[in-house]
Structures are given as C-alpha cells and as structure tokens.
Amino acid sequence: MSVTDTSAMSWREWLLSERPQSRSQARLGRAYMTWRRFTANQLAVVGLFIILALVFVAIFAGLLAPYSPVVGDLRGSRLLPPDWAHWMGTDDQGRDILSRVIYGSRLTLYVIVLVALIAAPIGLVVGTVAGYAGGWTDAVLMRITDIFLAFPKLILALAFVAALGPGIENAIIAIAITSWPPYARIARAETLMVRNSDYIKAVEIMGASPGRIILRHIMPMCISSLIVRVTLDMAGIIIIAAGLGFLGLGAQPPLPEWGAMIASGRRFILDQWWVAAMPGMAILIVSLGFNLLGDGLRDALDPRSSGQ
Amino acid sequence: MSVDKNLLEVENLKVRFPTRTGVIEAVRGVSFSLGRERLGIVGESGSGKSQTGRAIMGLTDPRAEVTADRLEFDGIDLRSLPARERRALRGKRVAMILQDPKYSLDPVISIGRQIVETLRTHEKVSRAEARERALDMLAAVQIRDPKRVFDLYPHEVSGGMGQRAMIAMMLVAGPELLIADEPTSALDVTVQLDVLAILDRLVADRGMGLIFISHDLRLVSSFCDRVVVMYAGKVVEQLPASELANAQHPYTQGLLDCMPKIGADRHPLPVLARKAEWAA
Amino acid sequence: MTAALVADRVEVVFDQFRALKGVSVAVQPGESFGLVGESGSGKSTLLRAIAGLAPVASGSITVNGKPLGRRRDKAFYRQVQMVFQDPYGSLHPRQTVDRLLQEPLAIHGIGDSEVRIRRALEEVGLGSGFRFRYSHQLSGGQRQRVAIARALILEPSILLLDEPTSALDASVQAEVLNLLEQVRRDRKLTYLMVSHDLAVINHMCERLMVMQNGVAVEQLAAADLVSHNVAQDYTKRLLKASEGFVRAG
Missing domain, CATH: 3.40.50.300 (P-loop containing nucleotide triphosphate hydrolases)
Known part of the structure; x- marks a missing residue:
C-alpha cells in the first residue's frame, strides 16, 4: 500500500489485509468482516436502525416529547383521538400518549439493558463452569437450571415480584432471575463442543488454570451465540415487562411504562382504541427490531462461517 | 460396445465458484480420456x-459453474443431459466411492437395505432377488459373514468393513465407470491394502473403468495403469504409472522426491520449490 | 545417565x-x-x-x-510440550498468532514476550508478517509451524509429537519434518513422536x-x-x- 493513497478504497484494503501489521489492525479487520456479513442482510440493518432509533428517542426524550408524560389536562383533553395537537391522542388522565410512549422508551431500554446485563453473565458463568468442570459440579448446576426452566417464565416472575413487592426494579430482578437458565444451557452446550478440542488441550498442557481456560479460551467461543440469543430474547423480555406492568406488578403509575399503559387503556379499548393501541404498536416495533437484529447477528457472528 | 472406444472423454473441463470476493477457479481446463483401465488422478x-471427479459425476455444488468443450460418457453428452437422466445414469452406469464411509452411508438404515434400495432404484428386480444379489455382493467384497453384516447399521462396523460395504453398494448395479475419491485414506494401512485388493479384482473382473483420486502418488502409481498429475486446477503431466520414475515435470519429480522412504537416508528431505509458471 | x-x-x-x-x-x-x-x-x-x-x-x-x-505442575509443562495432529483444530479460531504465542508466556509469567514471540516466529520460518493473522488466514503447513512455535516458546526439553504431519500434503510434510529436525538439532531436544507412517518414523527417529x-x-x-x-x-x-x-x- 502506498503512503499517498488515502482514499476509502485503501481503508478497505487495509481492513481486509491478509497480513495485518498490528493487533488493532487484526481486530478491526475482523470486526469489519463481521460488519460486512451483517450489512449483507438488509432486514438486519432495518432492525439495527429501529434499535438505534429507540436509543436515540430514549436519550432525547426530554427534547422530543411535546408534553409532560405524567401531568395531563384533566379538563380539556381527556381521551382525545389522534389529531395534529396530539399525534397519538390522549389518555383518560388527559396526558399526551406520544409523550408517554417517548418517555416509556427509557423504561423499556432500562429494563432490557439491565436484564441482559444481569442474566447473560449469570448464564454464561453457570454454563461454562458446568460444561468445563463436568461431574458433580455439572450435575448440581444443571439441576438448579432445570428447576428454573421447569416454571413458566411469567408465572415465576410473578411469584418473585409478589414476594419482592411491585416496582420496576423488582420486575427487572424477577425477569433476570427467570431468564438466565436458557443462556446457561446454550453456554454449556457450546462449552461441551469446544472442551475436548485440541486448542483447549493445547492451553491445558501449557499449564493454564481452569479459571483462565474458561475465561479466556472457552467464553469467547460462547459469547457470539449468547449475544444472538439475548438479542432474540429482548422481544420476549419487553413483553414480560409489559405483562408485569399490565398486571400492575411492574412499573407503578404514573410511570409511562408501555405495558402499564396498555393495561390502563383496556377499559376504553372499544371506544378509545388508541389508548391501548399506541403503546402496543411501540412494543411491536421494538420487538420486531430486536428480532431482525438478532437474526442478522446470528449470520454475522456465526463462528462456523468466520472461524474454522 | 467396441473395446477401443473410450468410456469417458473430458476436454477442457472447468469448474468455477463465484464468491463475494471473486471467482475461484477450482478446475481450469482439464482434459483426459479413459478406457476400461485404472486411471489415477x-x-x-x-x-x-x-472437483474433477465430482464434475464428471454431476455432483458439483449447484452454485458452481461447470463448462467443458467435451464431457462424454460412452458417447452420451453429459453437459446437455437432463437432470433426471443424469440421476438415472448415476449409480446405474457411473458410481462414486467417497473417502469416509461414515459420511456416505445412511446411519439409520441397515447396510443390507441400503444395497437393496440402490439396486431396486436402478433395476426392476424382486425383493428376494435383490437380497440375493446384495448378499452376493457383500461376499464379493470379502465380507466373511454377509448374512450378519446385511442387518448391521453403519455405526456397528469398522472403517474397513464400512468401506467394503460402500464398495458393495456402489458396484451392485454393475456400473461401467467407478470414480473413487480417496477411497482408503481414512483406513489403517494394513486394511487399506485389503480394500484396494478387493477393488482391484472387481474392476478387473467386471472390465470397469476406474478413476482413482488420491493425494498419495506412490499408492496411485502402484495401483493404476496411468497417472494424471494435477496442480492448481490443471493437468501438469500424464504418464503411464510404470514410467513415474522418469517423470518430466518438476512438480511430479518434487512430489515423488519429498516423501520419506525407508532406507533412504536423506537429511534434510528435499522440498518442493513451487514455481509460479506451473500454475500458469 | x-x-x-x-x-x-x-x-x-x-x-x-x-x-x-x-x-x-x-x-x-x-x-x-x-x-x-x-x-x-x-x-x-x-x-x-x-x-x-x-x-x-x-x-x-x-x-x-x-x-x-x-x-502435573507448572514446572512439568516447561519441560514437556506437545504438537497436535490436526493443525486446523489445535489453534484457537478466535485468536491471532500473536495471542496464541503470548498465552504460554503469560501463564508462566515470562517477560520480554515481544522478543520471544518474534524469535519464535523466526525460528519456525514464519516472518513477522504472520504475527497478527488469525488461524483461518494460514495454510495447514503455516498453522503447524505456529503450533511448533507455541510448543517451543516455553523452551521445553521434551517434545511430544502426535502425528504432526499426517494432515498435511506430502510437500508440506517434508518442510515440517525438516523444521522439526532442525529445531531438535539446535535445541538438543528429546522427541517422542507418534505416527502411522513407518517411513516418517524411520526418517525422524x-x-x-x-x-x-x-x-x-x-x-x-x-x-x-x-x-x-x-x-x-x-x-x-x-x-x-x-x-x-x-x-x-
């Protein structure tokens, strides 16, 4: 590569180089290949766009929302249908539904990010340790996982929330506690696949400790399938959070949580359909976005297409 | 059928795989002809x-593009043959043996039934007759107790036995051309020779044409009548197996030379110095 | 003795x-x-x-x-190292050559990894151009060279070789066998080598x-x-x- 050539083409060549000159070039090149595989799937890009839009709306909710999400005009604007002043209409408290949906995106994002940050690492650790250690450790950890898996997710979450008390933080904890077992199963399955491979044996005979092998050699092999699964589960998490909100066990009024908004719109569903339909649509779009993103990530991160 | 007419004519065979980063040319203009003989590639x-063997069989990946100036089996133009007739030809008149029987035998059907099914797809024979012929075929590949092996599943037999069963299945319909792609590479050396001896006898007895594809130049030269040496998708040299010691092309010479031999005390081993013009 | x-x-x-x-x-x-x-x-x-x-x-x-x-204790692994049969399976698919060679040094707390990695690559006939490649960017012979470099970087006295060339083409096999002979001479190593090929064993042992x-x-x-x-x-x-x-x- 010539020094003077700094066009976009040469950047691509630099990234795709078969002979990277530094650690960062190798890493960036790999990331770029993944990105190229991802963008080859147009629906996945649509999904990514939806999720980025969600994040954008959540960050700038204060600027984007035309009205207050909690204080409504009880005298003049109860249950107004969508019009130019209230794009999504108003609810029974006279609050602008668009503003509530916009602020609700913060709660949705809050829930899914926290659930993912709690559940995925628990699943990853439990699964990889069980898979690598085998024997008794495996049996004990996996039976615990089975017990959690045996309950329907929503029922178990309900039980936890009932015990911990209603509220959005408790809903998050409850959902996280109920969603790690599938991740543990996936991580264990991946671990069993790589555990006996020669590249793990090779680090074993370098004298690496089990902890180091799990953390530095096995976990990286499990993470991509876990990311895919977590992304695909996001839609389900939103729906469970909404379900808890709907049942009055999640976010408490007047928080503009989408599920709770549907619940409060239920009473007017026949005459004032928009009260329940607008947050429902938001849930639909975001769930769809995560599903499309997850599908795209599955193709892009598949270790079989990039690794061996 | 006249004896002097060639069984297979291949002229300028090309196999290309279009990929996102460009076209990969796996086979770049291969030509050879085959009579009722043993040809090693x-x-x-x-x-x-x-890929050459697969293209002749019509088993190339559908994404790939196969072209040839001539691709004839017993006077039949394989290029323009409809897929249905090509399928009928496969197994009946042209058969292929792959490297590992574990992957080419159906794991949930007993060995005997697989042979019977193969036979009945290509010939109208009664079940009883098909069974008789399958048992005869198993005996022909020197399986000592054909009746027992008939009912076994592929995972219940050893690699050598599995490969013999595979040969039995491929030869039961009496093909005229057999393509064997590394048929013994997955087997132990002593078993390898047994299987080759069986293959050798069947090919000779039935007057079949055989294409033996292998990476092992020494094995091929001891087994075949003629050898085609390929490098980077092209034929670099064709010669009678007995003349291998006098090979002209430096690639063939290098390939023969670089293998360790018992008794030849060469340290270090001569290595192959690849030249760009070989691939040109 | x-x-x-x-x-x-x-x-x-x-x-x-x-x-x-x-x-x-x-x-x-x-x-x-x-x-x-x-x-x-x-x-x-x-x-x-x-x-x-x-x-x-x-x-x-x-x-x-x-x-x-x-x-086995850590001292054992500094005396005995191993090269596996399948060069496609013995290198971690998500690690660069650099990272693969770093790992044994990190495990044993050996410093000056920069120098050692460069020297190890040099010794097995791979230039520094290979240092930041992933294993899927290498040919079978190059992978086996990396595996040999990884085994040698801890400076063991005994090398266990499990069919180190049986997955390679004949011409590549010759190169790898020559390399193994070379490093054995240079470092006065002890080899225990497994193979199904009598000619290879006859040549090497x-x-x-x-x-x-x-x-x-x-x-x-x-x-x-x-x-x-x-x-x-x-x-x-x-x-x-x-x-x-x-x-x-």
Missing part, C-alpha cells in the same frame, strides 16, 4: 482433483 | 475400555523415539497420558528422573516401538526397518504395507 489439496 | 522420559507399565482406562494395557518405554535425553501403530493401537493415548490429558489408571511416568503425580491394541508389539532400531530385521508378524505386515500396493498374481 493425483494432486495435493486444492489441486482440483476432487 | 538418567532417561529423559520413562513410562513404566502405564495403563489407561476410559469407561471400562482399556486403551493402554501396561506399556513401558524409556527415552534417552536427546533421542528421537517413535511410536507406530494403527488406529486404536494406543500410541496417541500413551502420548496423552504422559501429557496429563488421559487418565492413568496404574503405572508410573518419570520425567528427567522426577516421578509425576496425578496432577533412532528407535521406535510398534504398538497394537494397547500393547507394545516390539521395540526396534530404525536400522532394523531398513534391513527388515523384525521379529513380529504385525510389524512385517506394516512394513509391507508401507511399500504400496502389490497386485496379486
């Missing part, structure tokens, strides 16, 4: 030897 | 199956010793038992005069042991193969098979 990985 | 490596009546049992039925072998320092046999003969199992990768049911293994316990069904059939010097001075029928058959196909009649 030798080359290292990536030489296009397996 | 104490032997570099002694295995005394080693038995390995996997779930009732006796893969190794009391095999003994002694390898002298600086010697290259070959294990030959077909699949299921236990030759790889013996290697793995020494490396601590297979469960030893009974018998003892001694390295440089020191008997090994049930668990001074002495060898033929194995079958988990038992040692016989021990020979490499010269015995050349002069066909073998006692056992099984060895004779192997020797005959290595000469290629001979048409009956």
Whole structure:
C-alpha cells in the first residue's frame, strides 16, 4: 500500500489485509468482516436502525416529547383521538400518549439493558463452569437450571415480584432471575463442543488454570451465540415487562411504562382504541427490531462461517 | 460396445465458484480420456482433483459453474443431459466411492437395505432377488459373514468393513465407470491394502473403468495403469504409472522426491520449490 | 545417565475400555523415539497420558528422573510440550498468532514476550508478517509451524509429537519434518513422536516401538526397518504395507 493513497478504497484494503501489521489492525479487520456479513442482510440493518432509533428517542426524550408524560389536562383533553395537537391522542388522565410512549422508551431500554446485563453473565458463568468442570459440579448446576426452566417464565416472575413487592426494579430482578437458565444451557452446550478440542488441550498442557481456560479460551467461543440469543430474547423480555406492568406488578403509575399503559387503556379499548393501541404498536416495533437484529447477528457472528 | 472406444472423454473441463470476493477457479481446463483401465488422478489439496471427479459425476455444488468443450460418457453428452437422466445414469452406469464411509452411508438404515434400495432404484428386480444379489455382493467384497453384516447399521462396523460395504453398494448395479475419491485414506494401512485388493479384482473382473483420486502418488502409481498429475486446477503431466520414475515435470519429480522412504537416508528431505509458471 | 522420559507399565482406562494395557518405554535425553501403530493401537493415548490429558489408571511416568503425580505442575509443562495432529483444530479460531504465542508466556509469567514471540516466529520460518493473522488466514503447513512455535516458546526439553504431519500434503510434510529436525538439532531436544507412517518414523527417529491394541508389539532400531530385521508378524505386515500396493498374481 502506498503512503499517498488515502482514499476509502485503501481503508478497505487495509481492513481486509491478509497480513495485518498490528493487533488493532487484526481486530478491526475482523470486526469489519463481521460488519460486512451483517450489512449483507438488509432486514438486519432495518432492525439495527429501529434499535438505534429507540436509543436515540430514549436519550432525547426530554427534547422530543411535546408534553409532560405524567401531568395531563384533566379538563380539556381527556381521551382525545389522534389529531395534529396530539399525534397519538390522549389518555383518560388527559396526558399526551406520544409523550408517554417517548418517555416509556427509557423504561423499556432500562429494563432490557439491565436484564441482559444481569442474566447473560449469570448464564454464561453457570454454563461454562458446568460444561468445563463436568461431574458433580455439572450435575448440581444443571439441576438448579432445570428447576428454573421447569416454571413458566411469567408465572415465576410473578411469584418473585409478589414476594419482592411491585416496582420496576423488582420486575427487572424477577425477569433476570427467570431468564438466565436458557443462556446457561446454550453456554454449556457450546462449552461441551469446544472442551475436548485440541486448542483447549493445547492451553491445558501449557499449564493454564481452569479459571483462565474458561475465561479466556472457552467464553469467547460462547459469547457470539449468547449475544444472538439475548438479542432474540429482548422481544420476549419487553413483553414480560409489559405483562408485569399490565398486571400492575411492574412499573407503578404514573410511570409511562408501555405495558402499564396498555393495561390502563383496556377499559376504553372499544371506544378509545388508541389508548391501548399506541403503546402496543411501540412494543411491536421494538420487538420486531430486536428480532431482525438478532437474526442478522446470528449470520454475522456465526463462528462456523468466520472461524474454522 | 467396441473395446477401443473410450468410456469417458473430458476436454477442457472447468469448474468455477463465484464468491463475494471473486471467482475461484477450482478446475481450469482439464482434459483426459479413459478406457476400461485404472486411471489415477493425483494432486495435493486444492489441486482440483476432487472437483474433477465430482464434475464428471454431476455432483458439483449447484452454485458452481461447470463448462467443458467435451464431457462424454460412452458417447452420451453429459453437459446437455437432463437432470433426471443424469440421476438415472448415476449409480446405474457411473458410481462414486467417497473417502469416509461414515459420511456416505445412511446411519439409520441397515447396510443390507441400503444395497437393496440402490439396486431396486436402478433395476426392476424382486425383493428376494435383490437380497440375493446384495448378499452376493457383500461376499464379493470379502465380507466373511454377509448374512450378519446385511442387518448391521453403519455405526456397528469398522472403517474397513464400512468401506467394503460402500464398495458393495456402489458396484451392485454393475456400473461401467467407478470414480473413487480417496477411497482408503481414512483406513489403517494394513486394511487399506485389503480394500484396494478387493477393488482391484472387481474392476478387473467386471472390465470397469476406474478413476482413482488420491493425494498419495506412490499408492496411485502402484495401483493404476496411468497417472494424471494435477496442480492448481490443471493437468501438469500424464504418464503411464510404470514410467513415474522418469517423470518430466518438476512438480511430479518434487512430489515423488519429498516423501520419506525407508532406507533412504536423506537429511534434510528435499522440498518442493513451487514455481509460479506451473500454475500458469 | 538418567532417561529423559520413562513410562513404566502405564495403563489407561476410559469407561471400562482399556486403551493402554501396561506399556513401558524409556527415552534417552536427546533421542528421537517413535511410536507406530494403527488406529486404536494406543500410541496417541500413551502420548496423552504422559501429557496429563488421559487418565492413568496404574503405572508410573518419570520425567528427567522426577516421578509425576496425578496432577502435573507448572514446572512439568516447561519441560514437556506437545504438537497436535490436526493443525486446523489445535489453534484457537478466535485468536491471532500473536495471542496464541503470548498465552504460554503469560501463564508462566515470562517477560520480554515481544522478543520471544518474534524469535519464535523466526525460528519456525514464519516472518513477522504472520504475527497478527488469525488461524483461518494460514495454510495447514503455516498453522503447524505456529503450533511448533507455541510448543517451543516455553523452551521445553521434551517434545511430544502426535502425528504432526499426517494432515498435511506430502510437500508440506517434508518442510515440517525438516523444521522439526532442525529445531531438535539446535535445541538438543528429546522427541517422542507418534505416527502411522513407518517411513516418517524411520526418517525422524533412532528407535521406535510398534504398538497394537494397547500393547507394545516390539521395540526396534530404525536400522532394523531398513534391513527388515523384525521379529513380529504385525510389524512385517506394516512394513509391507508401507511399500504400496502389490497386485496379486
């Protein structure tokens, strides 16, 4: 590569180089290949766009929302249908539904990010340790996982929330506690696949400790399938959070949580359909976005297409 | 059928794989003809030897593009043959043996039934007769207790036995051309020779044409009548197996030379100095 | 002189199956010793038992005069390293060559990794241009060179070689065998090498042991193969098979 050539083409060549000159070039090149595989799937890009839009709306909710999400005009604007002043209409408290949906995106994002940050690492650790250690450790950890898996997710979450008390933080904890077992199963399955491979044996005979092998050699092999699964589960998490909100066990009024908004719109569903339909649509779009993103990530991160 | 007419004519065979980063040319203009003889195709990985065999069988990946100036089996133009007739030809008149029987035998059907099914797809025979012929075929590949092996499943037999069963299945319909792609590479050396001896006898007895694809130049030269040496998708040299010691092309010479031999005390081993013009 | 490596009546049992039925072998320092046999003969199992990768049911293994316990300590891994058969499977698919070579140094807390990695790549005939590649960007022969560099970077005195060239093309095999001979000479290493190919063992080793069904059939010097001075029928058959196909009649 010539020094003077700094066009976009040469950047691509630099990234795709078969002979990277530094650690960062190798890493960036790999990331770029993944990105190229991802963008080859147009629906996945649509999904990514939806999720980025969600994040954008959540960050700038204060600027984007035309009205207050909690204080409504009880005298003049109860249950107004969508019009130019209230794009999504108003609810029974006279609050602008668009503003509530916009602020609700913060709660949705809050829930899914926290659930993912709690559940995925628990699943990853439990699964990889069980898979690598085998024997008794495996049996004990996996039976615990089975017990959690045996309950329907929503029922178990309900039980936890009932015990911990209603509220959005408790809903998050409850959902996280109920969603790690599938991740543990996936991580264990991946671990069993790589555990006996020669590249793990090779680090074993370098004298690496089990902890180091799990953390530095096995976990990286499990993470991509876990990311895919977590992304695909996001839609389900939103729906469970909404379900808890709907049942009055999640976010408490007047928080503009989408599920709770549907619940409060239920009473007017026949005459004032928009009260329940607008947050429902938001849930639909975001769930769809995560599903499309997850599908795209599955193709892009598949270790079989990039690794061996 | 006249004896002097060639069984297979291949002229300027090309196999290309379009990929996102460009076209990969796996086979770049291979030509050879085959009579009722044993022809060896030798080359290292990536030489296009397996893709040549697959293209003749019509088993190339559908994404790939196969072209040839001539591709005739017993006077039948394989290029323009409809897929249905090509399928009928496969197994009946042209058969292929792959490297590992574990992957080419159906794991949930007993060995005997697989042979019977193969026979009945190609010939109208009664069940009883098909069973008789399958048992005869198993005996022909020197399986000592054909009746017992008939009811076994592929995972219940050893690699050598599985490969013999595979040969039995491929030969039961009486093909005239057999393509064997590394048929013994997955087997132990002593078993390897047994299987080759069986293959050798069947090919000779039935007057079949055989294409033996392998990376092992020494094995091929001891087994075949003629050898085609491939490098980077092209034929670099064709010669009678007995003349191998006098090979002209430096690649063939290098390939023969670089293998350790018992008794030859050469340290270090001569290595192959690849030249760009070989691939040109 | 104490032997570099002694295995005394080693038995390995996997779930009732006796893969190794009391095999003994002694390898002298600086010697290259070959294990030959077909699949299921236990030759790889013996290697793995020494490396601590297979469960030893009974018998003892001694390295440089020191008997090994049930668990291998870190000092053991600095004396004994291993190269695996399949170069496609023995390199982590998500790590660059640099990271692969860094790992043993990090585990043993060895400094100046920069210098050592560059020297290791140099030694196996790979330039620094290969340093930041992932294994899928390497050919089979290049991968095996990386695997050899990784085994050598801890400066062991004994190298266990498990069919190091059987997955490679003949021309690449010659290059890797030459490299193995070269580093053995340079570093005065002891080799214990497994192969199914008598010619490879004959080329690489001074002495060898033929194995079958988990038992040692016989021990020979490499010269015995050349002069066909073998006692056992099984060895004779192997020797005959290595000469290629001979048409009956």
